[in-house]
Amino acid sequence: MRHSERYCFIGAGSMAEAIISGMIANGRTEPAMIDVVIRSDRERLLYLQDQYHIHCPESQEDAIHKAGTVILAVKPKDLLEALQQWGRFIHPHQRVVSVIAGISTSFIEQHLTAGVTVIRTMPNTSSLIGRSATALCGGLHAEKEDLQATQEDFNAIGSTVLVDEKDMDTVTGLSGSGPAYIYYLVEALEQAGVNEGLSRSVARQLTLQTLLGAAHMLLETGKDPTELRQRVTSPGGTTMVGIETLSNHHFQDALMSAVHFARKRSEELGSAFSPSATK
Ligand SMILES: NC(=O)C1=CN([C@@H]2O[C@H](COP(=O)(O)OP(=O)(O)OC[C@H]3O[C@@H](n4cnc5c(N)ncnc54)[C@H](O)[C@@H]3O)[C@@H](O)[C@H]2O)C=CC1
Numbered sequence: 001m002r003h004s005e006r007y008c009f010i011g012a013g014s015m016a017e018a019i020i021s022g023m024i025a026n027g028r029t030e031p032a033m034i035d036v037v038i039r040s041d042r043e044r045l046l047y048l049q050d051q052y053h054i055h056c057p058e059s060q061e062d063a064i065h066k067a068g069t070v071i072l073a074v075k076p077k078d079l080l081e082a083l084q085q086w087g088r089f090i091h092p093h094q095r096v097v098s099v100i101a102g103i104s105t106s107f108i109e110q111h112l113t114a115g116v117t118v119i120r121t122m123p124n125t126s127s128l129i130g131r132s133a134t135a136l137c138g139g140l141h142a143e144k145e146d147l148q149a150t151q152e153d154f155n156a157i158g159s160t161v162l163v164d165e166k167d168m169d170t171v172t173g174l175s176g177s178g179p180a181y182i183y184y185l186v187e188a189l190e191q192a193g194v195n196e197g198l199s200r201s202v203a204r205q206l207t208l209q210t211l212l213g214a215a216h217m218l219l220e221t222g223k224d225p226t227e228l229r230q231r232v233t234s235p236g237g238t239t240m241v242g243i244e245t246l247s248n249h250h251f252q253d254a255l256m257s258a259v260h261f262a263r264k265r266s267e268e269l270g271s272a273f274s275p276s277a278t279k
C-alpha cells in the first residue's frame with residue numbers, strides 16, 4: 001500500500017523540470033506535492049521553487065521518505081553515486097520511476113532495498129508543454145497498478161505506450177532523442193529559406209506551420225505518410241525534384257542510421273551498469 005501521493009525528484013535538470021512543469025500545468029498534481037532533491041546546486045533548487053512554487057522540504061531525506069513516487073532524473077554517469085547517496089531512504093512501499101537512458105530496471109533494483117517497485121520510462125523534453133511521447137516498462141516487482149499509475153502520470157504530460165524492456169534502447173534512440181532530430185530538420189529548412197532569399201522570420205513561420213500542419217494531417221486523417229507524401233508530389237512538379245534530391249542525399253538512410261546509433265549508445269550507457277556491476 002502506498003502511503004503518499006507525493007512525488008520526489010532526485011536530480012533537478014532539464015528533464016525533471018520538463019516533467020514538473022507538465023504535471024503541474026495539466027493538473028496531475030499540485031506544486032505542494034512535489035519535492036526535489038539536489039546534489040549541491042542550491043541555485044537550481046531556488047529557481048524551481050520560484051518558478052513552479054514546488055514544496056520546500058525541511059530535509060532532503062524526509063522528502064524522499066515521504067514520497068509515494070521517487071523519480072530518478074540524474075545522468076547515467078551519476079546514477080550509482082545518487083543511489084548510494086539516496087537509495088537507503090527509499091522503502092519497498094514506494095514506486096521508483098527512472099527516466100534515465102540506458103539503465104535497466106534490474107540494475108536499479110539491485111541497488112535498492114529488496115522488493116522496491118521500479119518502472120523505467122523514456123519521455124522526451126516536450127513534457128514541458130504536455131506533448132511528450134513516453135514509453136515505459138516495469139521491473140521485477142512492478143504490478144499492473146504500478147504501470148497504470150505511472151502511465152497516468154505520464155499521460156498528463158503527453159501520450160504513453162507500454163513496451164518490453166528489450167525495446168527501451170530503441171525507444172530512446174527514436175522518441176527520447178527524436179525532438180533533437182526534428183529541431184535539426186527545422187534549422188535546415190529555415191536556413192534553406194533564408195539562403196533562397198526569405199527573411200528569417202518568414203522562413204521560420206512557414207517552416208513551423210508546415211511541420212505542424214503535416215503532423216496534424218498524419219494524426220487527424222490517420223493516413224499513411226507515404227500516401228500523404230504522394231498527394232503532395234505532382235508528376236513533373238516541384239516536390240518530385242525536392243524528394244529526388246533528398247533521396248540522392250540518402251536522407252532516409254541518414255535518419256535510420258541516427259536512430260540505430262543512438263540506440264547503440266543507449267545500450268553502451270547501460271552496459272557499464274549491468275545488474276552484476278558494483279553493489
Ligand atoms: N534531456 C532529455 O531530452 C532527456 C533526458 N532523459 C534522461 O534524463 C536524465 C536527466 O537528463 P537531463 O535532465 O537532461 O540532465 P541534467 O544534467 O540537466 O540534470 C541532471 C541533474 O541531476 C543532478 N544530480 C546529479 N547527481 C545527483 C545526486 N547524487 N543527487 C541529486 N541530484 C543529482 C545534477 O545536478 C543535475 O541537476 C538522464 O539520465 C537522461 O538520460 C530522458 C529523456 C529525455
Ligand SMILES: O=C(O)[C@@H]1CCC=N1
Nearest residue numbers: 101172175176177178
Ligand atoms: O541525449 C541523451 O542521452 C538523452 C536521452 C534521450 C534524450 N536525451
